Amino acid sequence: MATHRFHPLRYFNVIGTAEPCLRISDGDTIITDTVDASGLDAHEAAVAQRPNPMTGPFFVEGAEPGDTLAVRIDRLTPSRATGWTYSPLSHTVLDPAAIADQPSQQRAVWSIDREAGTVQLREPVKGLETFSPPLQPMIGCFGVAPAGGQALSTATSARNGGNMDYRLFAPGTTAWFPVSVPGALFYLGDGHACQGDGEIVGTGIETSFEMEVTLRVLKRTIGWPRGETADDIFTVGNARPLDQALQHATTEMLRWLGEDYGLDSRAASHLMGQVVRYDVGNVFNPAFTVACRIARQWLPKL
Structure with a gap:
């Protein structure tokens, strides 16, 4: 079992059957960088107009269709001192009658204090001058290539995983994904420094991360993550x-x-x-x- 440090040179806005960036063995650990759009240079940002640039895909030796890929989330470390969100609330979580009263979309910058373990609006708004929720890193989007040669946008999710934005996908959790292609072709990205349930403003606190995960192949079949x-x-x-x-x-x-x-x-x-x-x-x-x-x-x- 080996540990691989991988620094990506390209990112993907779909999860599919792309050429692997790295081949690893069952049980190996990956330490790699992930980015949000703010963490990309000008050329990369132009490529990543759609959401959630992914790092990968990683080919796991021995993973075959019908198997399960177990992904243990060992560590999620923000690599920037800032992140960003949008306001106001998404139309999907409001009564239709309330939508017309909402202000226009606005982007906010948050300070990430790793030492204190907190996040805070860089320009506090009225009533939230002392609002400082805990730093709670999580993975918003990760998964394996879907079946049938599909390439699914990282804006959505399906049986293969994807943009689930579930708060328990955090350090200490092991996620399982159904394998549909040889090598599984595992992707990860979309790190959030903090997020409430539902991602109801359309983002968590989006920022770049160093992520450490350990991958194992289970010879069993599951239907959903x-x-x-x-x-x-x-x-x-x-x-x-x-x-x-x-x-x-x-x-x-x-x-x-x-x-x-x-x-x-x-x-x-x-x-x-x-x-x-x-x-x-x-x-x-x-x-x-x-x-x-x-x-x-x-x-x-x-």
């Missing part, structure tokens, strides 16, 4: 409307409880009916994201 933390397991559905995303996530959890925890549909329904939690990921971009989450304390000990 899954994840594990020290305290929870979760499944992710990506679709629109929101109820369809919830259905995908719930069905995937039902499968997981049967496969790994020996629960039939009736037993799983008793468990899920009382202790399941639903989290909202992205509700701004074309596909919405819902996570179905269960605390480990409730899982059978097999």
Whole structure:
């Protein structure tokens, strides 16, 4: 098992079957740079007009269609002292009647204080002069190449992952993705220094990152992204409307409880009916994201 330090020379606005930037072995660790549009030079920024420039793809030896790629998020370190967001709230989260009263879109710059572990508006607005939420790095967009030679925009998400903007994709989490092409072709980017549920202003605090992840190949098949933390397991559905995303996530959890925890549909329904939690990921971009989450304390000990 090796550690690779990779400095990208190109970025992608789609997740697809591009030429690999690096080939690694099962179990290897990657330390690499990711950027937001503000972290690109003039030429790169012109190329990255669409959202979420991705670093990759990384080819993982031994990963074959039908396998699962497990991505352990080891470290997310902001590499700039500033980030940016938009205001006001997205039209997708407001009553239609309220949209006309919203101000025009405006970009704001945030200071990122790694030593204090906080973020703060560089030019505070009235009422938020002392507003300083915690620095909570997360990955907004990552995943593997989809099936059928598709190239999916990094503005959206699907079975292969993508722009899910789910806050639990943070250090200490292991994400699972269904592999559809040889080598998996893994991409990552869209680092957020902080973000509330849903990415409801269209951004988190977007900034450039050094990301460290460890990749493992699991010889098992899943249908939708899954994840594990020290305290929870979760499944992710990506679709629109929101109820369809919830259905995908719930069905995937039902499968997981049967496969790994020996629960039939009736037993799983008793468990899920009382202790399941639903989290909202992205509700701004074309596909919405819902996570179905269960605390480990409730899982059978097999």
